[in-house]
Amino acid sequence: MRFLRFEFSKPLAIRFFVTVGVALVAVLLGWRLFVHYEYDPWTRDGRVKADVVQIAPDVTGQVIKVNVRDNQVIKKGDVLFEIDRDRFELAFRQAEATVNAARINLAQAKREDARNRNLKELVSHEEREQGRAKVEQYEADLAMAIVQRDTARLDLQRSRVLATVNGYVTNLNVQVGTYVTASHPVIALIDSDSIYVEGYFEETKLAGIHPGDAATISLMGEEEKLKGRVQSVASGIFDRERSTGDNLLQNINPTLNWVRLVQRIPVRVGIESKPEHVRLVVGQTATINIHNRDRRELAEAQNTK
Structure with a gap:
């Protein structure tokens, strides 16, 4: 029996292995891109945000x-x-004087009431009741004067x-x-303790985004990346196709677009670590990558048990 024998020349063998290597690299890159888009949602539509406090x-x-x-x-x-502060200082001094006057009136009323009670036989029951009522009235006047004084002091402090x-x-x-x-309000303060990043992700990627997932944040103009973690996913967005008609009934658009655009859902990402030299500016553009490999590995470990 005669066997056919093929012999590869050296240049042909080199081209063969190079072709196989390039194909393997292409497969690996394709797989990496598939994993990235399937399991690691990302968006370039991110913004640095913070709570803005209006000072009034x-x-x-x-x-x-x-x-x-x-x-x-x-x-x-x-x-x-x-x-x-001049007007508030005058108001406080006036309120303080009113308190002092109320205390003097109350002390005088208490002395008269005590004297009337000691002279039971010489003072009528009606006069004793009037004296007691006067004490209660001056006690109320003093309490009101103290409140007005404290309010004047508060206004002075808050000047x-x-x-x-x-x-x-x-x-x-x-x-x-x-x-x-x-x-x-006359001044706006950006709360530096509340800075976060909000990314707008396609609704088709929400299945791969969960609170607690790790995230990588790339700021435009900054080479160093920031580490973050998903805090929450928005529960609703405004529907521009719906409005309220007569009798509070929904006004539905009778036409339907055949091309359905993917909605973008806000996702809030907290910043866990930031280098000191990186400056965060509210409104700054950011690219956000969500990593949920830890979640997948945990699920696989639980399934194997």
């Missing part, structure tokens, strides 16, 4: 001193600006407007001479 004075008056400047770092309790959070002053629009009104 508790009293009305003219600003006499501004202690901060725009974009300044501040700490909780720092004095942001001061309102003219100095303090920072309520740690963070940054932004968009400062108050200057010396500005007349501010109580309950009307």
Whole structure:
């Protein structure tokens, strides 16, 4: 029996192994991309966000001193600006005088009431009752005067407007001479302790996103990546196709688009570690990668038990 024998030349063998190697690399890369898109949801539509605290004075008056400047770092309790205190000091002194007068009136009424009670036979029952009623009235007047004094003291204290959070002053629009009104915000503070990243993920990727999943955050303009963790997934978004018609009935669009666009759902990602040299700016663009390998490995380990 005669066997056919094939012999490869050296150049042909090299090309063969190179082709096989390239094919294996392509398969591995394809598998890696499949795993990345199937199990590791990601988005380039991310934004750095934080709680913005609107600072409004508790009293009305003219600003006499501004202690901060725009974009300044501040700490909780720092004095942001001061309102003219003269009027509040006068109001406090007046309230204090009213308290002292009420105490004098009460003391006098108590002395008269005690004297009337000691002179039972000489003072009528009606006069004794009137004396007791006068004591109770002056006690109420004193309590009211104390409340007004404490309110005046509080207004005096709050003529100095303090920072309520740690963070940054932004968009400062108050200057010396500005007349501010109580309950009307004049300064915005970015709470530095509340900074997080919000990413908008396609709804088809939500199955791979769960609270507690690890995340990698890449900020535009920063080479170093940040570590984060999924905190929550939004429970609802606004439906632009629906509105309320007459009689509070739903107004449904009678047309249907054949091309269905994938909705994007907000996902909140907390920042676990940040290098000191990395500066986070609210509104900054970020790319977010969600990693749930730990979840898959845990599930596989439980299934094998």
